[in-house]
Amino acid sequence: MKQRGRRGAAVLEFALAFAILAPITAASVQFIFAHVQLALLQKMVHAGAREGSALAWDSADDKPTAVFQHKVENAVLYGSTDEAANKPMLMNIRRDQIQVLVDYGEGRPRRIGVAIKGFRLLGGGAWKDLNGSPVAWFPYRAASVTP
């Protein structure tokens, strides 16, 4: 009888502790995952802006062409302008969530930037919508501008 009572107490202790600790642990893991995603996104926009700043500008105005946009998106997603090269660095990001920014003046780009927009970062049971962040800018450095 005493044995059964002790076992019952242990089960109750476990159940109560589990009820408190399980959601906290799950939220912590999710929060850490969100931070890892954010660090990865920072790396991706950096790679995209760096590669984009070396691409030949093939537009007559400040709007990037579809080809330019696609190459920069590839650099963000795969770390290279060639999409067949690698697997995407982050699986749940779409091309329309990658924003290519152009600081344009005197008939050529001055800087190329990449930002993330409309990406939902989940963490700790809450979320944060990334709009314009993280962002990276690089000075435009391609030798040729061919409109």
Add this chain to the structure above:
Amino acid sequence: MVVLDMLVLATTLLFLIMAVLGCVLDLSRIFLAQAKLQSEVESAALSAALELDGTTQGVEKARIAAGTYQVEFSSPLHPEESKSVRLSARSRVPLSMVRIVVRGDARDVMASAVAEHMGPESPVKAELVRAEAAK
């Protein structure tokens, strides 16, 4: 008695989880700050290298492009002859939980980048030669 035991166990575990989570968040913050600083330094190094045109005005423009970062030209005695430039920067990241484990309430992150002004035959005017990060 059961409730008391459970409370002691839960509180201890809660503190442990919070401490681990805090450490992970601090490390993540250090990593993010480092990545951001590295990106900014690389961008500034390329901006500075783009200005190197063999003239003293080019050197001045490169210094302006480098902003507040520390600049070293490949030819320190005759910077106008430099083909490459090295930029380095340091930033302090405040810590929260890691300070229990390590001493100090902030951690320095460092970043440096070397960018070179390329020749006229190159498809790009400036290229990153080396990028180094240190935590």
